[in-house]
Amino acid sequence: MDVELRHARILTVINRLGSISKAASELNVPQSSLTAQLRRIEKALGGEIFLRSVQGVALTKRGERLLPLLSELVQQADLVIVEAASHASEVFRFGSAEWTxxxxxxxxxxxxxxxxxQTETLSPDAAVDAVRRGALTVAMVPGVALDRVRDATELPLEAALIAREPVWLALPQGHPLSATEAVRPADLPALNWVCYARDHWFHSIESKMFARFEPTRPEVLHYADGHHEAMNWVRDARAAALTTPTGATSDVSLVPLCDTVNSEMLVVWRRGSVARATLQRLVDAVRRYYAEYARSIPRYWAWICEHPERFPELGAFLRPAPGL
Structure with missing residues (x-):
């Protein structure tokens, strides 16, 4: 039997997962069939590639020599397929949560x-599902959306981190706390709040902060369906709301929080669907755009410049703009 590309894929999947049963599940074949194929492949390669045990599989000396070559073969084949597909596609569909x-x-x-x-605005869960189905090429979503499906073994998604945004406090302009350097958690329960609906992605992040208010329960005036609605309530009802700095509007005051939590912003794509060079250009473009948008929020931009270690992914994009 000649060794083929599909055999190289089988070996790399088994090695990546460290288990024949897990590899059979990912490859969608019966474990007995995969075991039989593995025996034939090992015979064609002149000996065992894996040592089997109850804990899983480990590479033999022969496997340690051959797996890097086989993995490179798979990567090169995938690159050819992706490059061909990327040039054949006429439309790059980019999804974004909340607003675009x-x-x-x-x-x-x-x-x-x-x-x-083309761009499309939809909920984070819908964006992840659209990428998985191929309806979107790429989506920019909060990390919590991917966390909800990350354990699904059939999920063929990959992601790149754009930034870790801190959660800040939005207050009506002129509020006494808006002039403070950073608000303490102890000051928060006394405020009147607009919170996020239970099916909104920010609800779980908000809940982590609100858990620190116990045993005091803050008064909630309204449950909003998104950041912009929440900011309208902050402005018009003189309420308080938690938000990421890029989720706030210019007609409210943004104040840092002491001991806050972070919200990850990710770019997500289907494994093997986008050329590597295109992905790199995309990730760089989104990171650059994020830095430029953050620069339009004076207090947030000043805070970023004071804490560059919190934004390693943005790197060179954090350099001050000319004239600043």
Whole structure:
């Protein structure tokens, strides 16, 4: 039997998962069938590639020599397929949660080689599902959306971190706390709050902060369906709300919180669906766009510049703009 590309894929999956049963599940074949295939492949390669045990599999000396070569073969084959597919596709579909500024579309069009770029706003869960189904090429979502499905073994998704946003406090302009350097958790229960609906992605992040209020229960005036609705309540009802700095509007005051939590912003794509060079341009474009958007929020931008170690992914994009 000649060794084929599909055999190399089988060996790399078994090695990555460290288990024949897990590999059979990912490859969607019976374990007995995969075990039989493995025996035939090992015979063609001149000996055992894996040592079997109740704990799983481990590479033999022969496997240690051959697996790097087989993995490289698979990677090169995937690159050929992805490059061919990326040039065949006419439309690059980018999904975004909560809202999609027109300037983001302009940034993507400038950076990506696709003939046409389209953007779509939808919920984080719907965006992840659309990427998985191939309805979206890429989506920018909060990390909590991916956490809910990360344990699904059939999920063929990969992700890159754009930034870890701190959770801050939004207050009506002129509020006494808006002039403080950072608000302490002890000051929060006395405020009147607008919170997020239970099916909104920010609800779980908000709950982590609100858990620190116990045993005091803050008064909640309204449960909002998104950041912009929450900011309207902050402005018009003089309520308080938790938000990421980029989720706030310019007509409210943003104040850092002591001992806060973070919200991860991710770019997610289906494994093998986008060329590596295109992915790198995309990730760089979104990180650059995030830094430029953060620069338009004076207090947040000043805080970022004071804490660059919290934003390692943004790197060179954190350099001050000319004239600043």
């Amino acid at each position: 500024p027109p300037s983001l579309l302009d940034a993507l069009r400038t950076s990506l080689p696709a003939p046409e770029v």
